[in-house]
Amino acid sequence: MDIKNFKLTRRQTLKAAGISAVASAAGMTGCSSAPEQVSGPVPINGIMPWSNWSGNQVSYPAERTRPRNIDALAKLLKETDGKIRAVGAGHSFSGLVPTNETLLSMARFRGISHINKETKEVTAGAGTRLAALGDELWENDLGMINMPDINTQALAGAIATSTHGTGQKFGSLSSFVTGLTLVTAAGEVLKCSATENKDVFDAARCNIGSLGIITDITMQMRDSYYLKERSEMLPIDEAFEKMEELRLAKRHFEAFGLPHANHVLLIEFDEISKEESDAKQSEAESGDAYETFRTLADVIDTMPFLRGAVMSIAPRTVGVEEKYGPWNKIFGNVRDMRFNEMEYTVPAEDGLACFREVLETIKKKDIDVIFPIEYRYIKEDDIWLSQFYKRPGAAISVHNFHDKPYMPYFAEMEAIFDRYQGRPHWGKVHNKTEKEFAALYPKWEEFKKLRQRLDPTRRFINEHLENIFPV
Numbered sequence: 001m002d003i004k005n006f007k008l009t010r011r012q013t014l015k016a017a018g019i020s021a022v023a024s025a026a027g028m029t030g031c032s033s034a035p036e037q038v039s040g041p042v043p044i045n046g047i048m049p050w051s052n053w054s055g056n057q058v059s060y061p062a063e064r065t066r067p068r069n070i071d072a073l074a075k076l077l078k079e080t081d082g083k084i085r086a087v088g089a090g091h092s093f094s095g096l097v098p099t100n101e102t103l104l105s106m107a108r109f110r111g112i113s114h115i116n117k118e119t120k121e122v123t124a125g126a127g128t129r130l131a132a133l134g135d136e137l138w139e140n141d142l143g144m145i146n147m148p149d150i151n152t153q154a155l156a157g158a159i160a161t162s163t164h165g166t167g168q169k170f171g172s173l174s175s176f177v178t179g180l181t182l183v184t185a186a187g188e189v190l191k192c193s194a195t196e197n198k199d200v201f202d203a204a205r206c207n208i209g210s211l212g213i214i215t216d217i218t219m220q221m222r223d224s225y226y227l228k229e230r231s232e233m234l235p236i237d238e239a240f241e242k243m244e245e246l247r248l249a250k251r252h253f254e255a256f257g258l259p260h261a262n263h264v265l266l267i268e269f270d271e272i273s274k275e276e277s278d279a280k281q282s283e284a285e286s287g288d289a290y291e292t293f294r295t296l297a298d299v300i301d302t303m304p305f306l307r308g309a310v311m312s313i314a315p316r317t318v319g320v321e322e323k324y325g326p327w328n329k330i331f332g333n334v335r336d337m338r339f340n341e342m343e344y345t346v347p348a349e350d351g352l353a354c355f356r357e358v359l360e361t362i363k364k365k366d367i368d369v370i371f372p373i374e375y376r377y378i379k380e381d382d383i384w385l386s387q388f389y390k391r392p393g394a395a396i397s398v399h400n401f402h403d404k405p406y407m408p409y410f411a412e413m414e415a416i417f418d419r420y421q422g423r424p425h426w427g428k429v430h431n432k433t434e435k436e437f438a439a440l441y442p443k444w445e446e447f448k449k450l451r452q453r454l455d456p457t458r459r460f461i462n463e464h465l466e467n468i469f470p471v
């Protein structure tokens with residue numbers, strides 16, 4: 001072994017720093033960061049509760065339905081007239097899904113139904129999970145252009161909120177959509193694309209479940225590819241100096257700012273050849289930042305007075321890490337620590353200033369949080385309610401553990417995002433109502449008119465959407 005080049009993994013270095021030892025000496029068991037089952041709500045009057053991934057949204061749907069096919073769905077919509085909400089994977093933190101009337105799952109609309117090898121467009125059922133696309137795309141030498149942080153969302157759920165990854169050259173998943181089928185409140189089936197029902201297409205690619213039920217989605221793919229992922233923890237000033245260069249130079253770039261610390265984790269992705277990927281895969285340092293964070297969280301949860309010390313010492317022990325592999329193995333993290341999240345997208349040119357202000361405010365106000373702040377870039381698009389509508393964006397996400405209060409912290413952060421004309425992620429916690437959205441989205445009135453046309457009796461409006469579309 002070459003001692004000079006020898007580096008411990010994050011887990012090992014943390015152990016070396018004694019942090020894990022402290023943790024076990026304190027007899028820690030599963031606290032906030034443990035991979036847990038969220039203890040959920042209980043049935044009321046025989047009605048089973050529905051709750052989202054983090055457990056902050058709960059409802060008691062009187063009816064649950066899973067149509068078999070598009071005819072059954074159209075018939076259901078024609079022959080009933082109550083409120084109805086579609087659910088994908090239930091991974092939204094905002095109140096988009098909850099209903100005490102009918103909850104509709106598109107779980108039977110799964111899988112790839114068509115691949116156009118020439119144009120590299122792929123059609124799949126609305127309920128297909130992103131992860132389920134990977135292997136079949138790979139077998140067909142295709143790849144998704146970009147991916148979000150996780151891959152467990154349903155396709156229609158993901159595009160409903162402009163779910164995105166990072167990379168200034170790439171838009172959100174909604175921007176890769178080239179066609180979709182929507183069934184309206186009255187059961188009318190509409191095929192939509194840039195050349196057919198174009199207004200519905202421009203609205204429905206980010207629809208927050210307010211226009212109708214999507215049954216299938218066609219997306220632009222590309223040739224399959226390999227990625228190298230590299231992460232490095234840097235002192236905060238050095239990291240901020242490097243970020244603009246990384247934004248421009250890398251296929252994907254993101255950062256995680258650690259609250260109460262003087263360090264930022266930078267993660268960059270480059271496209272590489274199969275040969276490089278194969279050669280480097282086995283020798284790559286395979287530490288896991290997530291595991292490191294879990295350890296930190298466990299220690300601080302048990303001994304909160306150690307927060308300052310742990311957050312300033314631990315990041316210094318983290319070495320450079322690299323991963324190599326096919327696109328569908330590198331994208332798609334496992335997130336088994338439950339949390340709640342707020343995310344705002346600010347104009348890309350203001351991103352770093354806003355990110356810095358967020359980190360400084362947490363320190364200055366001594367906000368009780370250790371969850372890293374995620375920072376990403378997304379290309380602009382032309383989708384009416386997309387956070388990236390005609391504006392390249394920097395998305396800043398703040399989180400807290402599912403069993404910790406999050407509203408006071410998020411409210412502090414929201415005040416900062418507002419000063420930068422931030423647009424909230426539709427699927428994450430926010431406190432915005434119609435008046436503010438009308439000022440943030442140039443196509444607001446057009447979307448509303450189209451919504452009223454497709455859903456005149458407001459079947460798709462639940463309590464959360466009442467604040468967004470009061471009329």
Ligand SMILES: Cc1cc2nc3c(=O)[nH]c(=O)nc-3n(C[C@H](O)[C@H](O)[C@H](O)COP(=O)(O)OP(=O)(O)OC[C@H]3O[C@@H](n4cnc5c(N)ncnc54)[C@H](O)[C@@H]3O)c2cc1C
Binds near residue numbers: 148165
């Ligand atoms: C751990 C975690 C990581 C995340 N990472 C990211 C990330 O990296 N980037 C990012 O942008 N977001 C991220 N999110 C947010 C998430 O991607 C969005 O909230 C997404 O909308 C959730 O998809 P879903 O399938 O769970 O949809 P749900 O939350 O179930 O539903 C979302 C919306 O879609 C509507 N809908 C669902 N199916 C249909 C249909 N067939 N027709 C019409 N409307 C429908 C619902 O009514 C609702 O309005 C993350 C969330 C979690 C919990």
